Amino acid sequence: MTGSLVFLPLFIKATGTTIWLSWLALLIGAVGGFLIALLRTSRLWPLRVIALLYTEAFRSVPILIVLFFAYFGVPVMLGFDVSPFVAATFALALHASANMSEVVRAGIESVGRGQWEAALASGMRMREVMRHIVAPQALRVILPPSVGVYITVLKESSLASIIGYFELTRTGLLVRETQGGGFGPLLALAAIYFLLSYGISLCGAALERHYAIGGATTSTDAVVGGMA
Amino acid sequence: MSDAPILELADVVKRFGSRTILDGISLSVAPREIVCIVGPSGTGKSTLLRCVNGLEDIQGGEIRFEQTRVEARAKSIKAVRMRIGMIFQQFNLYPHLTALQNVMLAPVVVHGEDRKIVEERARALFEKVRLSPRINAYPAQLSGGEQQRVAIARALAANPHLLMFDEATSALDPETVGDVLAVMRDLAVEGRTMLVVTHEIRFAADVGTRMVFMDQGKIVEDANPREMLAHPKTERARQFFSSIRG
Amino acid sequence: MNYTFTLRTVFPYLGGLVAAAEMTLTLSVLAILISLVIGAAVAVMRRSRLRVVRFAGAAYVEVMRNTPLLVTLYIVYFAAPAIGIRLSSFTAALLGLSLNAAGYMAEIIRAGLIAVPGGQFEAATAQGMTMGQMFRHIIFPQVFRTIYAPLGNQFIAVILASSLASAVAVEEVTSWMETVGANSFRFFETFVVAAVVYVVLCQTINLARLQIGRMLFRQPEARR
Numbered sequence: 001m002t003g004s005l006v007f008l009p010l011f012i013k014a015t016g017t018t019i020w021l022s023w024l025a026l027l028i029g030a031v032g033g034f035l036i037a038l039l040r041t042s043r044l045w046p047l048r049v050i051a052l053l054y055t056e057a058f059r060s061v062p063i064l065i066v067l068f069f070a071y072f073g074v075p076v077m078l079g080f081d082v083s084p085f086v087a088a089t090f091a092l093a094l095h096a097s098a099n100m101s102e103v104v105r106a107g108i109e110s111v112g113r114g115q116w117e118a119a120l121a122s123g124m125r126m127r128e129v130m131r132h133i134v135a136p137q138a139l140r141v142i143l144p145p146s147v148g149v150y151i152t153v154l155k156e157s158s159l160a161s162i163i164g165y166f167e168l169t170r171t172g173l174l175v176r177e178t179q180g181g182g183f184g185p186l187l188a189l190a191a192i193y194f195l196l197s198y199g200i201s202l203c204g205a206a207l208e209r210h211y212a213i214g215g216a217t218t219s220t221d222a223v224v225g226g227m228a
Numbered sequence: 229m230s231d232a233p234i235l236e237l238a239d240v241v242k243r244f245g246s247r248t249i250l251d252g253i254s255l256s257v258a259p260r261e262i263v264c265i266v267g268p269s270g271t272g273k274s275t276l277l278r279c280v281n282g283l284e285d286i287q288g289g290e291i292r293f294e295q296t297r298v299e300a301r302a303k304s305i306k307a308v309r310m311r312i313g314m315i316f317q318q319f320n321l322y323p324h325l326t327a328l329q330n331v332m333l334a335p336v337v338v339h340g341e342d343r344k345i346v347e348e349r350a351r352a353l354f355e356k357v358r359l360s361p362r363i364n365a366y367p368a369q370l371s372g373g374e375q376q377r378v379a380i381a382r383a384l385a386a387n388p389h390l391l392m393f394d395e396a397t398s399a400l401d402p403e404t405v406g407d408v409l410a411v412m413r414d415l416a417v418e419g420r421t422m423l424v425v426t427h428e429i430r431f432a433a434d435v436g437t438r439m440v441f442m443d444q445g446k447i448v449e450d451a452n453p454r455e456m457l458a459h460p461k462t463e464r465a466r467q468f469f470s471s472i473r474g
Numbered sequence: 475m476n477y478t479f480t481l482r483t484v485f486p487y488l489g490g491l492v493a494a495a496e497m498t499l500t501l502s503v504l505a506i507l508i509s510l511v512i513g514a515a516v517a518v519m520r521r522s523r524l525r526v527v528r529f530a531g532a533a534y535v536e537v538m539r540n541t542p543l544l545v546t547l548y549i550v551y552f553a554a555p556a557i558g559i560r561l562s563s564f565t566a567a568l569l570g571l572s573l574n575a576a577g578y579m580a581e582i583i584r585a586g587l588i589a590v591p592g593g594q595f596e597a598a599t600a601q602g603m604t605m606g607q608m609f610r611h612i613i614f615p616q617v618f619r620t621i622y623a624p625l626g627n628q629f630i631a632v633i634l635a636s637s638l639a640s641a642v643a644v645e646e647v648t649s650w651m652e653t654v655g656a657n658s659f660r661f662f663e664t665f666v667v668a669a670v671v672y673v674v675l676c677q678t679i680n681l682a683r684l685q686i687g688r689m690l691f692r693q694p695e696a697r698r
Contacts, residue, residue: 057669057673060630060634060672060673060676060677061634061669061672061673062634062635062636062637062638062648062672063634064637064638064640064648065637065647065648065651065665065668065669065672068648068651068652068655068661068665069661069662069665072652072655072656072661073655073661073662073665076477076659076661076662077477077661077662078477151540155540155541155542155543156542158542158544158545159544159638161544162544162641169542169544169545169548172545173548176552181552181556182556183549183552183553183556186545186548186549186552186553187549189545189548190537190541190545190546190549193540193541193542193545194536194537194540194541197539197540197541198536198540201540227543227574227575227578227631227632227634227635228542228543228635281600283596283599283600306602306604307602309599309600309601309602310601310602312600314597314600316593316596316597318591318593319593320591320593320594320596320597321597322594322597322611322612322616323616324615324616324619333601333611334601334602334603337603337607337611338601338602338603338607382601386601386602
């Protein structure tokens with residue numbers, strides 16, 4: 001077991017890679033999800049339908065086939081190479097945007113009609129209502145389940161190992177091979193993921209308590225769902 | 229009062245951790261008696277009922293119901309529970325069953341009676357609690373008073389030898405309390421044996437054959453209701469009655 | 475861009491797709507059933523009077539929900555031979571998927587149990603019901619009602635998650651896409667076909683759930 005310590009720097013570096021990949025995907029997914037949520041709550045029904053199809057599609061298709069398509073399919077189709085990193089970021093972000101859009105939509109809808117009406121009646125424009133009235137209230141509802149979305153992205157980022165990207169899982173598998181089998185490195189992997197994910201979920205729970213207003217609780221699992 | 233007692237409590241002690249809830253309760257109930265238990269909240273009145281049918285175990289003393297020793301964890305407890313009907317403050321109707329199904333369940337499942345016979349009896353019971361039109365409603369569709377009357381019918385369906393009411397009207401809207409009390413009055417007139425924990429002092433005085441005043445886990449007074457109300461023997465009882473008359 | 479979308483190119487592989495779809499479905503249905511059993515046990519553990527048992531239940535849930543399924547699969551797949559058990563790809567994938575899904579299932583069932591008010595247990599006990607009678611007539615119908623909808627979501631989640639079984643060499647829909655795509659270089663077509671299979675599976679379950687739910691729970695919810 002002492003020999004395993006040699007691999008510690010490798011694991012630390014790989015953990016950094018996993019965090020970087022998952023954060024980037026979350027960030028892009030959050031922007032995308034926000035835009036889709038705006039479409040979902042739009043007054044024009046074709047926009048609402050498009051947004052709904054987008055979310056439903058990505059929630060009924062496994063991310064792994066999106067990943068395969070991005071990595072193997074896009075180069076063949078469009079004639080340029082896609083690195084494992086780009087493919088993984090792209091696939092993770094697509095999936096995250098579908099999940100985020102549901103979270104953001106729940107946030108926007110949690111702000112009652114009365115708030116809109118009161119603000120519009122006082123002469124504010126749509127954009128001003130969004131910025132001064134809806135956003136601050138919606139943020140409290142959005143923030144806690146976003147943590148759930150991130151945890152999903154973090155765990156899903158392990159799939160990047162399948163297309164050969166050297167993040168945490170791939171590194172664990174490599175270490176296992178150099179050691180000639182055994183599952184010590186795999187347990188180490190599980191432990192690192194657990195510490196990251198559980199730590200973040202504890203922060204999320206604290207956030208939820210912090211933002212709990214008058215019995216308004218949000219159900220993270222119901223919105224985010226999914227196993228990874 | 230020459231009948232043998234149906235229920236006997238001898239020096240019953242109930243503790244939750246280090247807190248003593250019942251502190252040496254002795255009480256004997258004869259058939260057809262209507263014993264109303266009154267007293268400040270938190271003095272163990274409800275716990276007393278719950279010990280009688282073994283929903284709580286006891287740490288000292290003995291409870292006997294129709295000669296059977298009541299032990300919460302013994303096999304014999306089932307036979308005791310089958311002969312005692314209990315009505316809860318929060319009704320506790322089964323939300324996934326209709327009113328009729330609520331009443332029929334235990335006789336069919338626990339007592340193993342024939343479904344047809346039970347249904348006939350259940351319909352008669354709905355007549356008695358004046359709820360025949362609501363027989364197929366689900367609990368969520370009934371008002372509190374209606375739910376409580378279904379709960380009474382449910383308790384009666386098993387032909388119990390003793391009925392226990394645990395603050396049956398405390399969770400009700402004022403306008404539906406009367407309906408439930410009227411049904412309880414009918415049962416009293418029929419000669420049922422009843423153990424009633426209540427805050428309705430007027431009901432206790434009118435209908436009860438005995439009033440038991442409890443305070444801090446002890447029975448402080450035990451007398452005829454009118455007598456106790458007119459001449460409470462202890463200072464504590466005097467204070468309690470004057471406080472609730474407001 | 476000289477790539478033309480021609481579905482005909484994947485026609486020769488459709489026979490394999492049927493078998494692959496059957497594999498995805500078999501894997502998912504079995505995983506749901508097994509995870510239901512494990513999840514129920516864990517949910518009951520979390521209500522135990524013994525602190526150690528409660529902790530063990532909670533720990534199981536947290537570990538499963540906070541580690542990637544892929545890592546669980548690898549651990550099962552590689553660990554079994556190391557302790558002298560030979561598992562086929564299918565068995566390893568099924569076990570890993572079930573163990574992971576059980577973590578989520580336990581929470582669903584726990585929520586269902588919490589939703590049954592304490593008064594229900596008391597009323598049933600006071601009526602002289604045995605544990606078995608109480609479970610069958612009072613607890614199960616009420617828990618089932620609460621967990622019915624999340625159970626459907628979980629089923630869909632398991633179908634999507636079963637795609638990871640391709641990583642331990644189970645020949646289901648995702649691995650069909652990967653192999654056929656690699657052999658024919660028609661990744662776009664295989665992607666579309668695989669995606670359609672998953673969407674059809676998921677939406678069928680969704681619709682069936684709604685329809686069956688309407689049949690099962692016809693009683694009105696509203697207070698008059």
